Amino acid sequence: MTRVAVVVGSGLPLPTDGIPGLPCSDRSALSIAMTRxxxxxxxxxxxxxxxxxxxxxxxxxxxxFSDTEIGSFDIALIGRGGCGERGDxxxxxxxxxxxxxxxxxxxDVDQSTEGFLVTRDLGRGARDILRVRDPIVVLIAETAERGxxxxxxxxxxxxxxxxxxxIRGESPTPRWEPTTPRVRLGxxxxxxxxxxxxxxxxxxxxxxxxxxxxxxxxxxxxxxxxQLLHYLGRNGFIERRPDLEFDPEPETQxxxxxxxxxxDRVVADSGEAPARARRRPRRASERAGEKRxxxxxxxxxxxGNPQGEN
Amino acid sequence: MMEVEVTRExxxxxxxxxxxxxxxxxxxxxxxxxxxxxxxSRVRHLARRPAETxxxxxxxxxxxxxxxxxxxQLRRDRFAGIAHLLTVYGxxxxxxxxxIVFLEHQTPLHFFFGNFYRVASLIIDLGGLVxxxxxxxxxxxxxxxxxxxxxxAWWMASLxxxxxxxAISGFLLEGARIATTLPDFERWSAxxxxxxxxxxxxxxxxxxxxxxxxxxxxxxxxxxxxxxALIPWxxxxxxxxxxxxxxxxxxxxxxQLRTPQLTDTAxxxxxxxxxxxxDLLHADACTTCGRCNEVCPAAAxxxxxxxxxxxxxxxEALADFGGVTDRSELPERFDPAALWSCTTCGxCNEVCPVGIDVYGKIVELRRARVEQGSIPEQAEAVFEATSSAFNxxxxxxxxxxxxxxxxxxxxxxPDEEIELLYWIGCxxxxxxxxxxxxxxxxxxxxxxxxxxxxxxxxxxxxxEPARRMGEEGLFQQCARDNIATLxxxxxxxxxxxxxxxxxxxxxxxxxxxxxxxVEHHTQFLAxxxxxxxxxxxxxxxxLTYHDPCYLGRxxxxxxxxxxxxxxxxxxxxxxxxxxxxxxxxxxxxxxxWLDIAGSDRIENIRAREAAGTGxxxxxxxxxxxxxxxxxxxxxxxxxxxxxxxxxAEIVAERLPALDGSSS
Numbered sequence: 021m022t023r024v025a026v027v028v029g030s031g032l033p034l035p036t037d038g039i040p041g042l043p044c045s046d047r048s049a050l051s052i053a054m055t056r057x058x059x060x061x062x063x064x065x066x067x068x069x070x071x072x073x074x075x076x077x078x079x080x081x082x083x084x085f086s087d088t089e090i091g092s093f094d095i096a097l098i099g100r101g102g103c104g105e106r107g108d109x110x111x112x113x114x115x116x117x118x119x120x121x122x123x124x125x126x127x128d129v130d131q132s133t134e135g136f137l138v139t140r141d142l143g144r145g146a147r148d149i150l151r152v153r154d155p156i157v158v159l160i161a162e163t164a165e166r167g168x169x170x171x172x173x174x175x176x177x178x179x180x181x182x183x184x185x186x187i188r189g190e191s192p193t194p195r196w197e198p199t200t201p202r203v204r205l206g207x208x209x210x211x212x213x214x215x216x217x218x219x220x221x222x223x224x225x226x227x228x229x230x231x232x233x234x235x236x237x238x239x240x241x242x243x244x245x246x247q248l249l250h251y252l253g254r255n256g257f258i259e260r261r262p263d264l265e266f267d268p269e270p271e272t273q274x275x276x277x278x279x280x281x282x283x284d285r286v287v288a289d290s291g292e293a294p295a296r297a298r299r300r301p302r303r304a305s306e307r308a309g310e311k312r313x314x315x316x317x318x319x320x321x322x323x324g325n326p327q328g329e330n
Numbered sequence: 331m332m333e334v335e336v337t338r339e340x341x342x343x344x345x346x347x348x349x350x351x352x353x354x355x356x357x358x359x360x361x362x363x364x365x366x367x368x369x370x371s372r373v374r375h376l377a378r379r380p381a382e383t384x385x386x387x388x389x390x391x392x393x394x395x396x397x398x399x400x401x402x403q404l405r406r407d408r409f410a411g412i413a414h415l416l417t418v419y420g421x422x423x424x425x426x427x428x429x430i431v432f433l434e435h436q437t438p439l440h441f442f443f444g445n446f447y448r449v450a451s452l453i454i455d456l457g458g459l460v461x462x463x464x465x466x467x468x469x470x471x472x473x474x475x476x477x478x479x480x481x482x483a484w485w486m487a488s489l490x491x492x493x494x495x496x497a498i499s500g501f502l503l504e505g506a507r508i509a510t511t512l513p514d515f516e517r518w519s520a521x522x523x524x525x526x527x528x529x530x531x532x533x534x535x536x537x538x539x540x541x542x543x544x545x546x547x548x549x550x551x552x553x554x555x556x557x558x559a560l561i562p563w564x565x566x567x568x569x570x571x572x573x574x575x576x577x578x579x580x581x582x583x584x585x586q587l588r589t590p591q592l593t594d595t596a597x598x599x600x601x602x603x604x605x606x607x608x609d610l611l612h613a614d615a616c617t618t619c620g621r622c623n624e625v626c627p628a629a630a631x632x633x634x635x636x637x638x639x640x641x642x643x644x645x646e647a648l649a650d651f652g653g654v655t656d657r658s659e660l661p662e663r664f665d666p667a668a669l670w671s672c673t674t675c676g677x678c679n680e681v682c683p684v685g686i687d688v689y690g691k692i693v694e695l696r697r698a699r700v701e702q703g704s705i706p707e708q709a710e711a712v713f714e715a716t717s718s719a720f721n722x723x724x725x726x727x728x729x730x731x732x733x734x735x736x737x738x739x740x741x742x743x744p745d746e747e748i749e750l751l752y753w754i755g756c757x758x759x760x761x762x763x764x765x766x767x768x769x770x771x772x773x774x775x776x777x778x779x780x781x782x783x784x785x786x787x788x789x790x791x792x793x794e795p796a797r798r799m800g801e802e803g804l805f806q807q808c809a810r811d812n813i814a815t816l817x818x819x820x821x822x823x824x825x826x827x828x829x830x831x832x833x834x835x836x837x838x839x840x841x842x843x844x845x846x847x848v849e850h851h852t853q854f855l856a857x858x859x860x861x862x863x864x865x866x867x868x869x870x871x872x873l874t875y876h877d878p879c880y881l882g883r884x885x886x887x888x889x890x891x892x893x894x895x896x897x898x899x900x901x902x903x904x905x906x907x908x909x910x911x912x913x914x915x916x917x918x919x920x921x922x923w924l925d926i927a928g929s930d931r932i933e934n935i936r937a938r939e940a941a942g943t944g945x946x947x948x949x950x951x952x953x954x955x956x957x958x959x960x961x962x963x964x965x966x967x968x969x970x971x972x973x974x975x976x977x978a979e980i981v982a983e984r985l986p987a988l989d990g991s992s993s
Contacts, residue, residue, distance in 0.1 A: 041718050168703025169710045172717070172803025173592055 022131060022154075024057045025093040026050055027085055027102035027110070028074055029066030042073050046099025049160040050077055051167020052129055053097050064090050066104050076170045076178035088113045094154035095136055096120070097129065100162060111159045120155035127164040336515045337443035338507070340435040343543055352551045359559035366562035367570060373648060374610040379595075381606040382580055382588065390577040397576050404683045407621060413467035414683075420461025421493070424500070427454035448518040455504075455521045458497055465494045479620030481638070486618065489566055492557055499550040505529060506543035510536045564645065568617045572684040575615035578608055579685030584676045585884025586837035587693055590802060597802040598697030599660050602647055605694070612686040613645040622678035622688050627914040628671040630935055633928035635671035637678040637688045640664065644691065661698045669695050670706055671926040674798045674919030675879040680910060689919075696800030705800070708923045713801050716808065720790035721756040722923065730787045733758065733765035739772050741786035748819040750782040751846075753835070755828035756791050757953035763960055764953030767827050770982035771851055777985055778863055782825070788815060792834040799920035809834075809842045816846060827851040827978055829880035829952045830918070836885070850881060852951045852977055856890035859897055867984040872901035874945035875977075876936065876959060877912035878952035886910065891951050891977055898980065903943045913939065915962075917954035937962025940972060947973045949980060 028046040050073075053061045059078050064085035065071030074082045083090075088110055090096065096114060103110040108124070115122035127147065128139040135153040141161045142148060239247075253260040341349050384390060397403065398418060405411030430450060434442040442450070468490045471477050480486065505525025508516045512530060516523050529539060560566045582588070590597040599605050622637035623629050629636055643663050661669070669692055678688035699705055715724035731741075733754070742748055752775065757764035775782055793808025812835075816824070824846055826832050836848035849857075858864045875895055882888045888909040895902050907913040916932030937959055940948040948963075950956055959974045966972060 041714055166707070166710070169700065169705050169713065170703060171596075171700050172713075172801060172807060173596055173701065174803075176592070176803060 022057055023092060023094045024053050024061040025064060025090050025096040026053045026061055026074070026079075027064045027066070027090065027096065027098040027114075028070045029085070029099065029101035029104055030069040030073075042070060043099060043101040043162065044166055045160040045162045045164060046070065046101040047073075047077075047167045047170075048127075048164035049097040049099040049102070050074055050079065052160065052164065054078060054167075056130055057095075062091060062093070064102070066102055070101060072175055072178040072181075073170060075181060076174040077167070088117065090114065092118065092155075093120075094156075095129065096155070096157045097126075098157065098159050100159075103159070108159070111157045115157040118155050118157070120157045121152050123150060123152065123156065123158045125161040125163075126158040127161050129158060335443055336445075337447050340431055343507070343510070343540055344547055345544075348544075348548060348551075352555070355551075355555045356558060359555045363558055363561045367567075370562065370567075370614065374607050374614075376603060377605050377607045377610050378603040379590075379606040381608045382582075384578050385581055394573045394577045397573060403576070403685075406681055406683075407619075409467065409471060410619065413464045413471065416460045416464030416467065417493070418464075420457045420459070420464055420497075423454060423457025424461060424497070427457065448515060451516070451519040451522075455501075455519050458501060459521060462494065462497050465490050465497065469494070477620075479624040481618040481620060486565060489560075492553065492560070496550065496553050496557060499546055499553060501525060503543065503546040503550050506539050506546055509534055509539035510543065564614070565618065567614055568684065571611060571615035572617060575608075575611050576683075576685040578611065580608075580687055580690075583833075583837050583885055584679055585833045585880050587797060588690060589806075589838070589841045590697070592803060592806060596698075596701045597694075598699070598701050598800065599691065599694035600698040600701065601660050602644075604660075604698070605644070605691075609644065609687075609691060609694075610648055612684075612691075613641055613648050615684045616641045616645065616686060617684060618642065619683060621681040621683065622686075625677040625681050625911075625913075627673055627675060627677070627916060627932045627935070628926075628928070630913075631916070631928035631930045631932045633671040633926050634665050634668040635692075636668070637672075637692070639668070640691055640695070641686055641688060659698075661695050661702065661704075664695060666699065666704070666706075667926050669699065670709070670924050671921075671928075672696075672919050673879075673914045673916055673921045673932070675914035676883050677879070677911075677914065680883055693798060693800060693919075696798075697802055698800075700800040700802075706924055708925070709799050709920060712795055712799065712920060712923050713804055716791050716793065716796050716801075717804055720808075721760060722791055722795045723756060723760040725760045727790070728787055730754075730759045730789060733760075733768050734772065737769060737772050739784050740782065742783040742788075742819055746783065746819060748783045748821045749823065750780065751816065751819070751821045751824050752782050752784050753824050753826040753828075753831055754784060754789060755826060755831045755953065757828060757957070759789070761953060761957055763956045764828075767953050767956065767976040767978050770976065770978040771827055773982045774855075774978060774985060778858060783819075785815065790815075792831050792839075794830045794834045795920050795923070797834070797838075798918065799924070806842065809839055809844075813839060813842055813844045816844070821846045824848045825851060825854055827951070827953065827976065829878040829884070830954065833880045833884055850885075850887060850890070850951065852881065852891040852894065853887060855977060855981055856893040859894055864894070864897070864981065864985065866986055867898050867981055870899040870901075870980060870984065871946045872903060872944060873899050873947050873949055873980075874903050874905055874940055874943045875908070876905070876915065876940060876948055876950040876955055877908055877910075878950060878955050879912065879914050879918055881951055882912050883910045891949070894977060894981065895949060898984065901945075903945055905939050905943055907939065915950075915952075915955040915958035917958045922954055922957065931962070931965070933958035933962035934965045935962075937966055937972070941966050945972070947975055947980070949975055949977050951977050 026049050028042065028050055030042050030046075050063065053063075054077070059080055061079060061081070063071075063074040063079040063082045065074055065082060066085045071082045071084070085102065088106075096111075096118075098111045098114070106113070111122060111124070114120070123138050123140060125141045126138055127141045130137045130139075132151060134151060136151075136156055138150045138152050138156070138158060140148050140150065141163050249258070252258045385393070401411055401415040401418070404414050427450065430442060433439055469487065472480055472487050472490075501521050502525060504519060504522030506529065508519065508522050508526035509529040512526055516526070526539075529542075534542070561569065580588075595604065599609075602610070616638065618638060620638055622641075626635060626637050628634075644660070647660060647663060672689055672692045674689050674693065676689055679686070679690070682688060696705075700709075711724065712722045716722050719725065720727045721730070739752075742751070752771065754768050755764070758768040759765070790812055791808055792812060793805035796808065797805035824835055826835070826848065827850070829850060832848055832850045835844065835846075855864065873895055875891055877883070877888055877891075881891075892902070905913075913936050914932060915936055921932075937948075940959070941963075948959055950959060953976070956974055956976055963969050963972050963974055
């Protein structure tokens with residue numbers, strides 16, 4: 021009997037200020053596994069929402085997934101969300117640990133007499149079919165065929181079994197649009213060899229072997245915003261202003277603290293500036309659900325009409 | 331000279347064995363029919379879902395009597411309605427006549443003589459004539475006019491033919507009876523006497539008449555018995571179930587959907603047990619008249635949906651269910667494309683002569699499909715967008731105020747008490763056609779000095795598209811979230827320009843605890859007009875008004891927009907289909923996103939109809955309708971000949987500006 025593991029997770033928030041859902045590839049991973057191998061599969065969910073989804077979709081065995089620890093398997097299907105913060109490193113680590121073959125951008129998997137038939141998406145309509153012996157780890161592509169829709173009723177029913185589910189649709193705070201790190205490809209990636217961790221770190225410029233000498237900035241949202249303005253000003257994207265100059269010294273490296281006495285108006289001062297430029301994160305003194313959205317600059321207290329909303 | 335008694339001998343010339351045989355056969359047929367009806371009724375009780383609370387019994391009885399006497403609902407199709415009215419009136423008179431004869435013969439009562447006999451004979455004969463006239467109209471419609479909407483099955487005409495044979499054989503029988511003695515007082519039996527005279531003229535002797543009378547009596551009795559036996563048969567059964575279905579029809583506004591309790595049972599019509607008693611009664615009550623098909627916009631555009639097929643499909647499932655062991659899935663019986671073609675405009679419900687909730691069943695079947703997970707990709711995208719981005723368009727909710735660029739609508743502060751909330755809606759926020767309506771409304775509200783607030787980026791989808799597409803769980807989540815937001819502001823009245831939001835908040839949110847009143851912007855504008863605050867907006871070109879389904883038909887609001895339009899122009903023309911009989915634009919029920927192909931497009935049909943009036947502008951009161959009509963306008967041979975506007979837009983255009991100059 022084929023031992024099948026599926027790793028799913030809700031992953032990064034959507035590129036909107038809404039509530040994240042399970043990425044398409046995670047749904048597809050679950051759907052492919054259940055369609056090809058039945059519902060007797062081991063599902064590992066990186067978070068409560070993913071576990072709820074898997075349970076609602078009909079998986080019988082749903083486990084928590086942490087630190088890439090899963091039981092032995094003949095085939096492991098991983099969704100983008102299931103990769104978690106490590107990204108592409110996760111399937112690589114799993115493959116390394118279990119001595120398994122590794123395939124990315126997989127859109128379909130089927131069983132054959134000698135192992136598995138793995139269909140990969142090569143882009144522009146091209147695809148190849150690999151015949152692979154088990155064990156194998158496959159990362160399901162976003163372009164894989166979507167599985168059946170799982171209704172809100174079934175998700176709610178599954179939630180009754182998992183207390184740690186984030187209740188979707190009840191998030192009081194719109195999220196900020198996430199920034200996606202640009203992956204450095206090409207010569208930097210090809211220079212590195214060895215462990216998957218090193219390769220991925222090098223890809224993101226996080227390891228010495230990657231040859232990246234840039235300073236890693238750690239700090240609050242305000243610190244990051246200042247750094248961004250500093251960068252934009254220095255590179256001529258916006259006009260440099262003395263009051264926006266940024267002193268990187270106290271804010272670099274871990275332990276840097278935001279300066280409490282700095283005013284909120286660190287961004288452009290024009291009332292005509294677009295709303296997005298005046299956004300700011302919620303301060304600790306504000307209650308949840310209060311004063312959300314754009315920064316209210318120049319509000320007429322009597323009008324109740326903050327310009328920022330226009 | 332002794333006066334001849336003015337009456338007739340009942341069962342005269344009929345041998346006792348024939349009479350006895352008739353009674354045995356008649357009671358057997360009636361008993362068999364009753365057993366079949368009861369068994370059918372027991373199958374209906376297998377429906378597990380609790381039915382809606384019906385109207386009180388007196389109200390239901392009054393409803394049936396009014397329905398049968400006035401035939402108002404049936405006369406919506408004038409020809410068929412009149413034919414049915416004549417048939418029912420004639421049939422009733424003949425049944426009363428037969429009952430009189432039965433009472434005279436089988437009880438000690440003796441009243442069927444003298445003047446009563448004369449008048450009763452005349453009325454019964456006239457009733458027979460009316461009956462035949464109605465039946466002939468039906469048969470002419472089916473066989474000569476070949477009305478397209480009728481179900482073309484050989485047995486569909488059998489009821490009319492059988493009743494016609496009964497009526498004609500009854501008259502011939504009467505003629506033969508009168509021909510034996512030809513008494514003068516039988517002139518009151520006008521038709522029978524005329525036939526008797528004809529027989530006499532043709533040379534029939536009294537003996538011949540007696541023989542024919544006996545033969546015709548036997549034949550007439552036999553076809554009557556056959557009629558009784560066939561009453562439980564599908565089409566014949568509408569005589570029983572039709573009126574019952576009408577009496578038990580829902581009291582909800584037409585556009586309001588039933589709210590399933592999301593407890594242990596998944597929503598949707600996954601099988602017959604997950605329907606309610608009334609749904610199964612509807613399946614039996616369907617007369618297959620095809621009016622639903624005739625008015626269905628999806629059918630008009632030649633999409634796969636035929637609403638009658640949905641009801642008849644459930645009837646078929648019910649027939650298969652006779653063995654009780656058959657628990658086959660209901661949604662698999664229907665073409666998914668048919669289910670997703672429905673625009674939930676409610677036209678089928680509106681015209682159904684027996685009060686069947688057709689589109690409610692389609693939504694139930696969609697709900698079952700959603701629970702199965704087999705839904706179109708576009709529907710899934712809408713659900714995902716509503717769930718994650720709080721609007722079905724999938725736009726970032728932080729962009730919700732993009733429409734107000736350059737305006738300064740007052741956004742509610744947290745915890746601020748709101749008397750009047752202007753609800754923009756997702757179409758008004760994200761769709762360019764809807765955004766112009768929002769801007770026009772803000773302009774009107776500001777110029778009229780109305781104190782109001784909007785929610786800004788805290789506004790979320792009402793969940794209406796998701797609900798119509800079958801995602802009940804998501805809708806209920808949206809409803810609770812929105813009600814919590816509105817309750818937090820203590821909102822007293824919600825003003826909206828979207829009939830879909832209007833219907834949802836007015837009719838469906840109260841089931842989740844909402845207590846605010848809701849006003850559509852056409853109602854608001856009509857109110858302002860009545861208060862004299864919209865003076866000086868007259869002088870518009872020739873206009874026609876497109877009634878949004880969720881406002882006109884769904885919530886019976888057809889007057890308010892016309893009050894405003896008639897104040898703006900003397901050249902207001904109506905489209906052939908308007909008011910509650912309006913034709914859908916094609917956007918409802920999620921069809922704005924689900925584009926099931928047909929040979930035509932619903933919006934094009936409607937745009938052609940609007941252009942056909944010669945109006946320069948088609949006005950509507952719904953952002954979805956505006957989007958669709960605009961698309962339909964583009965497909966016209968001369969798109970420039972017609973403009974599409976919302977009522978708020980044309981009012982805002984003509985409303986004097988705040989400084990007094992014309993805008």
